[in-house]
Amino acid sequence: MKTLEKENQTEELFKRKNKNLLSVYYTAGYPALNDTVRIGQWLAQAGADMIEIGIPFSDPVADGPVIQESSKVALENGMTLNLLLEQVGELRSGVKIPIVLMGYINPILQMGVASFCERAAHAGVDAVIIPDLPLLEYQESYQGIFESWGIKNIFMVTPTTSEERIRAIDDSSSAFIYVVSSSGTTGARKDFSGEQIDYLNRLKQMKLKNPWLVGFGVSNKTTFSTICDYSAGAIVGSAFIAMLKNSNNFSADIPNFVQSIKAKS
Amino acid sequence: MKYQVDERGYYGRFGGAFIPEMLYPNVEALRTTYLSIIESTAFQNEMDDLLKNFVGRPTPLYFASRLSDQLKAKIYLKREDLCHTGAHKVNNTVGQIILARHMGKSKIIAETGAGQHGVATATVCALMGMECLVYMGKLDMERQKPNVERMRILGAKVVPALSGSMTLKDATNEAMRHWISHPKDTHYIIGSVVGPHPYPDMVARFQSVISKEIRSQLIAEQGNPFPDHVVACIGGGSNAAGAFYHFMDEPHVHLVGVEAAGKGIDSGESAATTALGKPGVLHGSKTLLMQTADGQVIEPYSISAGLDYPGIGPLHAHLLDVGRVQFVSATDDEAMQAGIALSRLEGIIPAIESAHAIAGLSKMNYDEDDVIVINLSGRGDKDLDTYIRYGNY
Numbered sequence: 001m002k003t004l005e006k007e008n009q010t011e012e013l014f015k016r017k018n019k020n021l022l023s024v025y026y027t028a029g030y031p032a033l034n035d036t037v038r039i040g041q042w043l044a045q046a047g048a049d050m051i052e053i054g055i056p057f058s059d060p061v062a063d064g065p066v067i068q069e070s071s072k073v074a075l076e077n078g079m080t081l082n083l084l085l086e087q088v089g090e091l092r093s094g095v096k097i098p099i100v101l102m103g104y105i106n107p108i109l110q111m112g113v114a115s116f117c118e119r120a121a122h123a124g125v126d127a128v129i130i131p132d133l134p135l136l137e138y139q140e141s142y143q144g145i146f147e148s149w150g151i152k153n154i155f156m157v158t159p160t161t162s163e164e165r166i167r168a169i170d171d172s173s174s175a176f177i178y179v180v181s182s183s184g185t186t187g188a189r190k191d192f193s194g195e196q197i198d199y200l201n202r203l204k205q206m207k208l209k210n211p212w213l214v215g216f217g218v219s220n221k222t223t224f225s226t227i228c229d230y231s232a233g234a235i236v237g238s239a240f241i242a243m244l245k246n247s248n249n250f251s252a253d254i255p256n257f258v259q260s261i262k263a264k265s
Numbered sequence: 266m267k268y269q270v271d272e273r274g275y276y277g278r279f280g281g282a283f284i285p286e287m288l289y290p291n292v293e294a295l296r297t298t299y300l301s302i303i304e305s306t307a308f309q310n311e312m313d314d315l316l317k318n319f320v321g322r323p324t325p326l327y328f329a330s331r332l333s334d335q336l337k338a339k340i341y342l343k344r345e346d347l348c349h350t351g352a353h354k355v356n357n358t359v360g361q362i363i364l365a366r367h368m369g370k371s372k373i374i375a376e377t378g379a380g381q382h383g384v385a386t387a388t389v390c391a392l393m394g395m396e397c398l399v400y401m402g403k404l405d406m407e408r409q410k411p412n413v414e415r416m417r418i419l420g421a422k423v424v425p426a427l428s429g430s431m432t433l434k435d436a437t438n439e440a441m442r443h444w445i446s447h448p449k450d451t452h453y454i455i456g457s458v459v460g461p462h463p464y465p466d467m468v469a470r471f472q473s474v475i476s477k478e479i480r481s482q483l484i485a486e487q488g489n490p491f492p493d494h495v496v497a498c499i500g501g502g503s504n505a506a507g508a509f510y511h512f513m514d515e516p517h518v519h520l521v522g523v524e525a526a527g528k529g530i531d532s533g534e535s536a537a538t539t540a541l542g543k544p545g546v547l548h549g550s551k552t553l554l555m556q557t558a559d560g561q562v563i564e565p566y567s568i569s570a571g572l573d574y575p576g577i578g579p580l581h582a583h584l585l586d587v588g589r590v591q592f593v594s595a596t597d598d599e600a601m602q603a604g605i606a607l608s609r610l611e612g613i614i615p616a617i618e619s620a621h622a623i624a625g626l627s628k629m630n631y632d633e634d635d636v637i638v639i640n641l642s643g644r645g646d647k648d649l650d651t652y653i654r655y656g657n658y
Binding site: 057058059060061062064065068072075080081082104105106107108109110111131132133134137140155156157158160161162165180183184185 | 273281282283284285286287289290428429434438441442445446447448449543544545546547548549554556558559560561562
């Protein structure tokens with residue numbers, strides 16, 4: 001076992017708390033190259049339960065316009081996976097909550113999956129979400145490497161995922177499942193339709209082994225609290241990035257953003 | 266057959282289906298049904314009828330005597346430029362639209378670079394009365410205006426892709442995003458042998474009619490089905506896959522793929538993927554890909570919008586791996602001069618993509634009595650502006 005002998009923070013989190021979790025996504029190297037660390041620090045201080053850091057990629061097919069734009073800017077700023085892992089290491093030294101990396105498979109393949117896992121484990125990464133690495137490819141080629149470094153791989157389910165496949169994903173998951181709220185790319189939606197509520201109900205009734213967080217389209221207190229009636233919590237991404245784009249004062253705006261979503265009505 | 270895709274969707278170490286979960290049900294439905302549908306009698310009868318009466322197949326295998334004299338070989342041109350809509354692309358769109366209807370889909374999306382695949386898709390959608398949305402890079406829309414208008418006349422909606430460099434790669438990204446958002450009623454007609462399994466195999470099968478016809482036409486010409494060489498240009502690689510398909514298991518037939526070197530392989534402005542690429546994942550498959558050391562996809566360049574793609578189909582990456590296909594490249598200049606030469610010698614103005622295949626002859630070894638089949642994948646009407654700007658004629 002190569003695992004660094006310490007508890008995975010995602011597991012630790014779900015042991016401690018399984019309701020109203022807020023995970024916030026932002027793109028590494030955006031708005032400025034060296035913002036990655038301080039944004040994460042502010043999020044942790046403001047009470048976010050988990051941090052998801054996006055690995056920018058030139059061709060993010062599962063992302064909507066806001067995250068596409070942030071990835072483009074981050075790459076123009078000079079962000080690389082190498083630098084990102086260094087920044088995560090720095091962030092981890094002052095932050096206890098789970099750190100999850102989210103990105104497409106190609107930059108990871110170029111670094112080499114084994115080398116990526118080793119470096120990510122040393123930097124303090126707890127889990128990864130790789131939207132274009134499907135379950136079967138993961139199991140056949142990479143599962144052993146990720147597990148040997150103690151890095152959880154988070155899979156997605158969507159409104160069109162069959163019940164049989166949801167069960168298979170649940171069986172192969174640890175930590176949590178990423179539930180995509182509706183058919184579409186990342187980005188804010190106005191509210192949640194009856195169809196989506198039916199889908200969340202269906203998931204709830206399946207009594208999955210793993211806790212699940214809902215992402216795509218969660219942008220404010222209303223959508224967050226709706227989601228939390230069904231799930232362990234929610235992931236906010238595009239709305240946070242849109243806020244960062246217009247912010248001149250992270251130290252005030254990031255806590256305000258987190259509070260505006262989590263505050264009890 | 267030796268070079269077929271395996272049950273996991275791989276050609277050797279290339280291929281697979283690297284897709285977000287949102288696309289899994291669609292791609293899985295295709296994977297589990299495409300073979301039984303396209304091998305059914307009903308499908309084949311409809312396909313044969315449309316290829317003959319709508320597309321105008323078989324296309325001629327034309328002996329180019331003056332070109333042969335000049336280049337000192339026996340050169341035949343497979344006249345895909347005479348297909349309805351002006352290129353081989355329609356072989357695939359006819360197949361996929363019949364398939365889409367069998368699968369109960371009512372809407373079609375496609376990506377296009379130069380506009381040939383977009384026009385071929387808009388054409389079959391008009392034929393079948395299906396709604397058609399074509400994503401095209403904003404830059405390509407400006408460069409290829411006549412094809413944009415052709416699609417609109419045919420009733421398609423052309424949507425500009427505004428992300429990235431606003432060319433083919435970005436149009437493909439946008440088409441995938443649309444499919445992610447509309448998974449139930451929509452079929453995505455990919456135009457080349459790229460994308461997640463089963464697309465590369467499916468598109469290769471639909472294009473394989475090219476080499477099937479070459480074989481029977483050569484029997485009539487020379488008494489046996491085998492040329493010494495088959496030459497085709499490669500962007501994603503659909504016309505090459507079709508031209509090579511029924512010769513892949515005949516090791517004595519030399520197969521040559523000609524990539525676009527742009528301004529030269531080492532100029533920083535090129536699309537020669539086999540020379541410049543490394544294994545990577547883009548648009549759903551693992552293949553050779555032009556990319557930075559950090560795994561970001563590099564924007565390719567070629568004078569030909571149809572070869573301007575940073576990858577090649579996984580089948581071709583595998584054929585390179587095992588040494589079955591020789592890959593060469595031709596620069597913008599070499600292709601333009603070959604296009605003008607063919608126009609003067611044979612009265613055929615080729616698409617600039619296909620002109621690369623002709624230019625490839627000077628990069629390979631052959632004897633004077635060798636039979637060479639060049640796949641003339643498209644006609645040059647869409648490229649008149651580029652020919653005019655190039656001058657030198």
